[in-house]
Amino acid sequence: MNDTGVGARELGKGLFDILRSPKMLLLGGVPALLSSLLLFAGIGVLAWFSGDLASWMTPFAEGWSAWWRGVLRVVLACALVAGAVLLGSVSFVALTLLIGGPFYDYIAERTERERGLDSGSDGVGQPLLMWRGVRDALRLVLIGVLGALLLFPLGFVPVLGQTVVPLCGVLFGAWLIALEVTGPVFQRLGMGVGRRHRVLWRHRREVLGFAVPTYLLCLIPVAQLVVIPSAVVGGVLLAHRVLGHERGGDHAAGAPSGST
Template identity: 45%
Template structure:
């Protein structure tokens, strides 16, 4: 529980850092604005065709009574809309990171310089950072679907679907979001997705403390524009804490 609270505190510290530097906040907001516009267009299109999509995925209900058919297709609407929202949230960070890699690297550099600099820094070109962000973002979205799709289906189970499933879905979303938020500091040290996932797994409550408030706030329309640069600043703090504890553990073991 202590690590979770620390992660939430790091998110709050990220907010303080961004408020102290409105220029950094504006820089970090630009990629989020563009990504939000792209995903908003996709969601509007989905909702426009939602009834047709529900009928398409439930052809077995065509011959049923009107009330039962309506209930089944309303349930299909909920599953499709919920799945699209979760996918949009998960892909939002990946797309924002891919579009705004140089912006967030600049924020990470500024935050880490304020904290004393990044040891063992590896210089990355914009194209290299773009490729790593796209590659790892796609991997994370695909892996997250392995958890979110079964959870969305389980949402139809009485009682469990209204209690356990929303909590589990929130935690899964927070975990994968946290893996994205700490990516830039790890990239700057030449560490890939496999390495940062392994290190963060040892400090999972810390990662959830960052990812959970970020993911919940990103669900509020337009809030993500401010939340993203704040969360990435907090991600620098989480990454530094994770790396520091791993080095301390290695030193003690040695």
């Protein structure tokens, strides 16, 4: 199987594990539900007040004709809502992991225990480990915001905005997901977002084979409740596989820890 297929297979393993364990599905689904409600509520409020915001942001248009002033403010209101949707799509997983950090840490540890994977660490205590998780999640949310701010205006460029930019948006969002769901394994080893990115980049075909379908599935309403916990399990397996490659071994996720 090629590298891309191997990455997709890890997501499939995560889905299988989650569906056969109602407890893990519930633990992983509740934070995803909460973050979905928060994002939908935020976008709903923004949409409700988008007209007022557009008027407040365009005082210079007061002297324009009513038709042109109305067109400008409708376009701006739509752009504000569309930007919020884009931001929500690239930051959804990071927000979910931030809300449900302890739940997903438990899922990750249970996955390692059941599959006999080496859950090594650099010896820090639980409070520092939790802080690493919160810090990394906040960093990834910030990266998501900056990426959305960059991609959003490019979406209005003719041709480019309808072809290259959506593809870049999918790849960007997918890569953020890979950084997020592999976090529990890397954080215990003291490897922050920057080093995690470099390690994953060396195995990018395998990582994107996992992350792109995860990102696309997360765009389906309700499906996130199953996809996110499945991705956490798959991310643990992917992280161990990648780290096994980094150590120079023929590591296969799910093999006993002695093989790593």
